[in-house]
Amino acid sequence: MGDVRACAEWLVAKLTAMGLTAEIHPTAGHPLVLARNAHLPDRRTVLIYGHYDVQPVDPLALWQSPPFEPEIRDGKIWARGAADNKGQMMAHVLGVEQTLRGNGELPVNLIFLFEGEEEIGSPHLGPFLVAHREELRCDVIAISDTGMVAPGVPTMGYGLRGISCCEVIIRGPKGDLHSGLFGGAVANPATAVARLVASLHDAEGRVAVAGFYDEVRPLETWEREMWAKVPGVGELEYLAATGSPAMFGEPGYTTAERTWARPTAEVNGIGGGYQGEGSKTVLPAEAFVKLSFRLVPDQDPATIMERVTRHLKQYCPSGVSLEVIPGHDGKPYATDPHSRFGKAAQTALHAVFGMDPVLIREGGSIPIVQTFREILEADTLLLGLALSDAQVHAPNENFPVANFEAGIRLNRALLAQLANV
Amino acid sequence: MGDVRACAEWLVAKLTAMGLTAEIHPTAGHPLVLARNAHLPDRRTVLIYGHYDVQPVDPLALWQSPPFEPEIRDGKIWARGAADNKGQMMAHVLGVEQTLRGNGELPVNLIFLFEGEEEIGSPHLGPFLVAHREELRCDVIAISDTGMVAPGVPTMGYGLRGISCCEVIIRGPKGDLHSGLFGGAVANPATAVARLVASLHDAEGRVAVAGFYDEVRPLETWEREMWAKVPGVGELEYLAATGSPAMFGEPGYTTAERTWARPTAEVNGIGGGYQGEGSKTVLPAEAFVKLSFRLVPDQDPATIMERVTRHLKQYCPSGVSLEVIPGHDGKPYATDPHSRFGKAAQTALHAVFGMDPVLIREGGSIPIVQTFREILEADTLLLGLALSDAQVHAPNENFPVANFEAGIRLNRALLAQLANV
Numbered sequence: 001m002g003d004v005r006a007c008a009e010w011l012v013a014k015l016t017a018m019g020l021t022a023e024i025h026p027t028a029g030h031p032l033v034l035a036r037n038a039h040l041p042d043r044r045t046v047l048i049y050g051h052y053d054v055q056p057v058d059p060l061a062l063w064q065s066p067p068f069e070p071e072i073r074d075g076k077i078w079a080r081g082a083a084d085n086k087g088q089m090m091a092h093v094l095g096v097e098q099t100l101r102g103n104g105e106l107p108v109n110l111i112f113l114f115e116g117e118e119e120i121g122s123p124h125l126g127p128f129l130v131a132h133r134e135e136l137r138c139d140v141i142a143i144s145d146t147g148m149v150a151p152g153v154p155t156m157g158y159g160l161r162g163i164s165c166c167e168v169i170i171r172g173p174k175g176d177l178h179s180g181l182f183g184g185a186v187a188n189p190a191t192a193v194a195r196l197v198a199s200l201h202d203a204e205g206r207v208a209v210a211g212f213y214d215e216v217r218p219l220e221t222w223e224r225e226m227w228a229k230v231p232g233v234g235e236l237e238y239l240a241a242t243g244s245p246a247m248f249g250e251p252g253y254t255t256a257e258r259t260w261a262r263p264t265a266e267v268n269g270i271g272g273g274y275q276g277e278g279s280k281t282v283l284p285a286e287a288f289v290k291l292s293f294r295l296v297p298d299q300d301p302a303t304i305m306e307r308v309t310r311h312l313k314q315y316c317p318s319g320v321s322l323e324v325i326p327g328h329d330g331k332p333y334a335t336d337p338h339s340r341f342g343k344a345a346q347t348a349l350h351a352v353f354g355m356d357p358v359l360i361r362e363g364g365s366i367p368i369v370q371t372f373r374e375i376l377e378a379d380t381l382l383l384g385l386a387l388s389d390a391q392v393h394a395p396n397e398n399f400p401v402a403n404f405e406a407g408i409r410l411n412r413a414l415l416a417q418l419a420n421v
Numbered sequence: 422m423g424d425v426r427a428c429a430e431w432l433v434a435k436l437t438a439m440g441l442t443a444e445i446h447p448t449a450g451h452p453l454v455l456a457r458n459a460h461l462p463d464r465r466t467v468l469i470y471g472h473y474d475v476q477p478v479d480p481l482a483l484w485q486s487p488p489f490e491p492e493i494r495d496g497k498i499w500a501r502g503a504a505d506n507k508g509q510m511m512a513h514v515l516g517v518e519q520t521l522r523g524n525g526e527l528p529v530n531l532i533f534l535f536e537g538e539e540e541i542g543s544p545h546l547g548p549f550l551v552a553h554r555e556e557l558r559c560d561v562i563a564i565s566d567t568g569m570v571a572p573g574v575p576t577m578g579y580g581l582r583g584i585s586c587c588e589v590i591i592r593g594p595k596g597d598l599h600s601g602l603f604g605g606a607v608a609n610p611a612t613a614v615a616r617l618v619a620s621l622h623d624a625e626g627r628v629a630v631a632g633f634y635d636e637v638r639p640l641e642t643w644e645r646e647m648w649a650k651v652p653g654v655g656e657l658e659y660l661a662a663t664g665s666p667a668m669f670g671e672p673g674y675t676t677a678e679r680t681w682a683r684p685t686a687e688v689n690g691i692g693g694g695y696q697g698e699g700s701k702t703v704l705p706a707e708a709f710v711k712l713s714f715r716l717v718p719d720q721d722p723a724t725i726m727e728r729v730t731r732h733l734k735q736y737c738p739s740g741v742s743l744e745v746i747p748g749h750d751g752k753p754y755a756t757d758p759h760s761r762f763g764k765a766a767q768t769a770l771h772a773v774f775g776m777d778p779v780l781i782r783e784g785g786s787i788p789i790v791q792t793f794r795e796i797l798e799a800d801t802l803l804l805g806l807a808l809s810d811a812q813v814h815a816p817n818e819n820f821p822v823a824n825f826e827a828g829i830r831l832n833r834a835l836l837a838q839l840a841n842v
Contacts, residue, residue, distance in 0.1 A: 179689060179713055180582060180785030186665040188687055194619050238606055255606045268695050268703055269694035270692065278748070319667045328700065
């Protein structure tokens with residue numbers, strides 16, 4: 001708690017020294033840091049979001065250098081948060097510092113919004129946005145908290161998957177039964193939960209829940225064409241990254257399309273009966289499965305969970321009872337990468353990296369992006385600078401010095417471009 | 422290990438004090454206990470088998486009294502092993518003790534053979550039987566390690582199901598993956614294991630493994646007629662005993678027929694991915710299922726496991742690898758209940774309980790019965806004393822004091838009847 005607070009105070013001191021008005025906003029948890037230049041009328045207002053909290057470092061023994069003593073080795077910065085998100089956030093801070101030193105002012109009205117609770121789900125950011133809606137009003141938001149598809153390839157994200165989770169509990173006998181004495185005469189909850197899970201997909205891998213794909217926005221031709229040429233997201237790269245024996249998924253889509261633009265039904269956990277070594281011939285009293293559904297525009301998490309629940313009830317085998325416990329959810333997100341703000345960001349990316357940026361979506365969820373849209377009514381540009389081997393959330397997190405420096409230049413070019421749209 | 426050894430030593434001391442010659446026979450695992458009276462020529466030799474090892478007690482929290490501190494409550498003995506098999510075994514020991522006290526001798530040559538590895542498949546009993554075949558030669562074997570169909574209804578078992586077990590491990594990615602970043606593009610081992618389990622049965626509950634029923638001996642007419650009249654094994658009784666919301670099983674058979682004379686495929690344990698509270702959106706690296714198949718005459722465990730393995734390989738979903746680890750097995754058993762020894766046992770049962778015994782098979786497996794037949798060339802009488810709510814292998818195992826006392830009387834009547842055939 002003290003270290004996180006100290007980090008917020010360090011940020012305020014740094015931002016103040018740069019010439020910005022900066023302050024700490026306490027929350028019931030870790031504080032937010034808010035900073036701005038002198039806002040002028042008739043200029044674009046740009047909000048840059050980042051987070052200064054990080055994931056735990058354990059297992060500490062696997063780190064090659066201490067996680068909280070950044071070390072530059074082999075052209076990379078090695079430290080917890082080097083990529084997620086201190087490094088990417090500081091690229092924006094230092095870009096602004098350089099512009100202020102060089103020009104004495106920024107070309108836009110700037111708001112830095114840095115939080116200390118992203119890694120625990122941003123519990124206090126939504127209420128803060130509601131309470132400070134007017135002072136946070138902006139034209140566009142920029143976040144560098146995602147990835148580049150390959151080294152040196154400028155990457156702009158314009159979509160994120162949403163999510164809808166539930167836990168299913170199947171109950172049969174009142175207690176575990178001897179599978180010899182009762183096997184064959186009562187339904188086995190572990191068998192039943194397996195049959196229920198099996199009902200979620202057809203044999204080819206499509207989700208078999210009625211209506212599941214009804215609101216899915218089809219991929220546009222330009223997206224499929226661009227993604228086919230994006231480096232680093234082919235089957236071979238995914239095989240190497242995952243170690244899976246083979247790729248598998250919805251027929252008719254590439255691996256990138258499956259992860260960025262198609263919804264899923266995944267088992268995150270399944271369990272029931274004997275879990276120890278060897279065998280114990282019980283017929284278990286109950287079994288569970290934890291399911292999550294990754295969603296894409298324009299699927300609605302609540303609607304999907306209704307249809308999933310109806311499916312589970314319909315396909316629940318005989319002789320057992322079913323309970324569906326809804327879990328957390330988040331809406332999918334997509335913005336138009338060809339909007340004027342999107343085009344400005346692409347121009348900035350091209351200027352820094354010397355090539356046309358690739359336009360991608362992300363398979364993961366960043367719920368705060370949807371929250372920004374709903375509360376601040378502004379869209380977000382995802383200008384990721386991390387590489388796929390950044391080891392985020394893992395030991396030996398790293399961030400290339402070249403990406404850090406490119407991020408500083410990107411911030412300068414981005415603000416310059418956004419000033420003119 | 423120490424506790425099991427102590428139990429064997431307790432038994433030897435008890436049997437010796439009764440006047441028998443008793444000794445511990447060490448094995449590579451848990452020891453056997455062997456005891457006998459002075460054998461005379463021209464008398465029947467009766468071997469009584471039991472086991473003093475028990476199943477694990479977890480989940481411990483569900484026990485109403487400590488499992489290793491027997492408590493008499495509501496007319497029942499509550500403890501792990503109260504029914505399976507310490508309680509039933511001790512009824513024979515105490516019956517012999519009473520006969521010896523009353524008569525000074527037994528009417529037959531007696532061999533007590535008690536083992537400490539029944540619950541792990543009796544790995545050392547077979548070799549012991551081979552090595553001691555001559556000194557264990559007997560006319561008939563009696564075991565009380567099964568059930569009575571209803572309180573007070575004498576029950577003789579003449580058949581047992583066999584078993585064949587395996588564990589299946591499904592492996593996908595080299596480590597757990599973020600289900601957002603990778604979900605949809607790689608096969609999920611937990612989904613795969615569920616689909617594999619679902620492939621084991623058809624929609625009506627028949628086992629769908631090719632050739633699974635090929636060697637199943639059809640029920641005889643007298644069996645179906647007798648079983649239809651056996652008390653305590655109707656749907657209502659099974660519903661009450663299990664607490665299941667409904668009975669479920671192979672079409673065309675009654676509940677008794679399903680458990681006594683039809684083979685099964687059961688999940689004893691299934692697991693994979695996140696097992697804790699709430700949600701964690703991982704795509705698990707692997708998942709497992711522990712399967713057991715209860716077999717009936719004339720199915721062969723090795724043949725069935727071959728067919729099951731072929732089925733699992735054939736139905737294993739794409740994108741994952743499969744490992745099948747064979748487990749323990751045991752052949753099914755059936756003997757003629759109308760043999761002279763069978764009739765003698767029925768006379769003893771009638772004498773103790775005051776009514777004609779019902780002739781049944783058992784759903785459980787006692788592989789050693791088949792081993793006895795093969796090595797000692799003797800058939801086994803199954804004189805079960807446990808009730809269907811005995812909670813064997815589960816928390817709150819119990820055994821009515823009345824059954825315990827009837828078992829003591831049964832031992833005395835049985836030895837008297839067998840002496841005369």
